[in-house]
Amino acid sequence: LSQVDFTWADYLEKEYFMTLAKVAAQRSKDPNTQVGACIVNQEKKIVGIGYNSMPNGCDGQLTWTGSEDGFDWPDTKYPYVCHAELNAIMNKNSADVKGCTIYVTLLPCNECAKLTIQAGRCLSHTHTHTHAHTPSINSNINTDFGANCVPTCCKVVQDKECFFCSSFFISIFF
Numbered sequence: 187l188s189q190v191d192f193t194w195a196d197y198l199e200k201e202y203f204m205t206l207a208k209v210a211a212q213r214s215k216d217p218n219t220q221v222g223a224c225i226v227n228q229e230k231k232i233v234g235i236g237y238n239s240m241p242n243g244c245d246g247q248l249t250w251t252g253s254e255d256g257f258d259w260p261d262t263k264y265p266y267v268c269h270a271e272l273n274a275i276m277n278k279n280s281a282d283v284k285g286c287t288i289y290v291t292l293l294p295c296n297e298c299a300k301l302t303i304q305a306g307r308c309l310s311h312t313h314t315h316t317h318a319h320t321p322s323i324n325s326n327i328n329t330d331f332g333a334n335c336v337p338t339c340c341k342v343v344q345d346k347e348c349f350f351c352s353s354f355f356i357s358i359f360f
Contacts, residue, residue: 199230203289210237211270211291216250216263223270224289225278233280236273240266271298275305282306 203224211222214237225234240248240263248266251257259265268276271294275283284306294302 200289203232203287204291206232206235207270207289207291210235213237214239214270215245216267218250218252218254219292221270221290221292223274223291225274225283226287226289227280227283228285233283233286234274234276234278236270236275236277238267238270239273241268269295269298272301275301 203226207222207224209222210224211220214220214222216238219238221238223234223236224232227233239245244266248263249261250263252262252264253259255262270292271288271290274288282305286306288302290298
């Protein structure tokens with residue numbers, strides 16, 4: 187394959203797995219934020235898929251209200267919701283996810299960044315950078331542990347409109 191063919195194939199691969207993460211996100215019952223995750227091994231086989239949800243068996247007992255609805259934090263969804271990354275790792279069909287790549291539709295939070303590192307230092311592709319303006323411990327984790335956040339596809343599709351141009355690639359180097 188020529189360099190151009192490889193780059194285009196790499197782009198299509200990222201688009202495919204990110205699309206699967208987006209489809210998984212549609213299963214979320216959260217009325218405001220649907221997040222999906224797709225874990226892929228080095229052989230480009232899917233080993234786990236997840237979306238943000240309440241813990242198993244608790245759907246009807248917990249609320250999906252957020253702090254924007256005027257509730258105090260303990261009375262919102264935030265202390266209870268299981269994030270897409272957690273569910274994808276829990277739903278994995280392999281022994282571990284070491285060396286895998288995780289495609290996520292929203293920048294991982296602090297807890298998910300730690301979980302991803304602990305689960306085997308996955309590489310993460312993130313579709314949106316919605317909370318980039320919000321200072322967080324996640325930024326410190328990414329900086330302190332060598333994560334590098336760069337656009338994933340602008341170098342691949344330079345002259346075409348691309349919904350991935352706002353996406354980010356987080357790679358964790360040790």
